[in-house]
Amino acid sequence: xxxxxxxxxxxxxxxxxxxxxxxxxxxxxxxxxxxxxxxxxxxxxxxxxxxxxxxxxxxxxxxxxxxxxxxxxxxxxxxxxxxxxxxxxxxxxxxxxxxxxxxxxxxxxxxxxxxxxxxx
Amino acid sequence: xxxxxxxxxxxxxxxxxxxxxxxxxxxxxxxxxxxxxxxxxxxxxxxxxxxxxxxxxxxxxxxxxxxxxxxxxxxxxxxxxxxxxxxxxxxxxxxxxxxxxxxxxxxxxxxx
Numbered sequence: 001x002x003x004x005x006x007x008x009x010x011x012x013x014x015x016x017x018x019x020x021x022x023x024x025x026x027x028x029x030x031x032x033x034x035x036x037x038x039x040x041x042x043x044x045x046x047x048x049x050x051x052x053x054x055x056x057x058x059x060x061x062x063x064x065x066x067x068x069x070x071x072x073x074x075x076x077x078x079x080x081x082x083x084x085x086x087x088x089x090x091x092x093x094x095x096x097x098x099x100x101x102x103x104x105x106x107x108x109x110x111x112x113x114x115x116x117x118x119x120x
Numbered sequence: 121x122x123x124x125x126x127x128x129x130x131x132x133x134x135x136x137x138x139x140x141x142x143x144x145x146x147x148x149x150x151x152x153x154x155x156x157x158x159x160x161x162x163x164x165x166x167x168x169x170x171x172x173x174x175x176x177x178x179x180x181x182x183x184x185x186x187x188x189x190x191x192x193x194x195x196x197x198x199x200x201x202x203x204x205x206x207x208x209x210x211x212x213x214x215x216x217x218x219x220x221x222x223x224x225x226x227x228x229x230x231x232x
Binding site for chain 2: 059
């Protein structure tokens with residue numbers, strides 16, 4: 001069974017940093033692209049960052065580019081999201097997701113999410 | 121950025137009836153490889169989103185055949201026939217044809 005377990009969320013002041021983790025199990029981690037998706041309280045879904053299965057390429061929307069860094073440790077089956085220069089608008093639940101077996105679909109499996117609150 | 125416009129914003133349906141959700145894109149979602157990267161997700165109350173449909177009309181593993189995706193180009197529809205209580209929640213369309221990847225704003229399905 002595919003399992004994705006996020007951690008690392010919490011309350012952080014604006015301008016500070018936070019690092020999220022996602023431990024994967026139930027599949028061969030280094031075979032799959034991984035993605036972070038976020039959802040602000042009461043709002044819709046937003047793509048945050050994606051990484052190829054080897055970690056060789058990463059992708060971001062403009063809203064987080066230069067502030068967030070996605071990475072992975074395939075030996076530990078763990079995905080990370082380093083978030084710097086946090087803003088109030090980064091307050092959201094952050095979900096770790098796995099791509100489908102053939103590369104389609106993008107978000108075949110989701111974790112339970114971890115809440116990040118950016119506030120002074 | 122590609123804008124996905126979902127209608128209606130909310131939908132109240134009697135159990136056993138059909139529900140229909142529209143997702144219209146500001147650009148064609150057919151990629152140069154001929155594939156259309158349009159997916160549908162459902163977020164049930166208090167839960168993480170879950171995948172329903174990929175590639176416009178392909179049901180993900182375990183998704184009942186009551187869920188039917190259709191469409192092409194810029195115009196897509198998710199139909200739920202014979203709505204059941206467990207279908208309530210917010211439905212999102214999503215596109216991965218164009219960068220950045222974007223979601224629709226969601227359609228909330230309520231049961232009458």
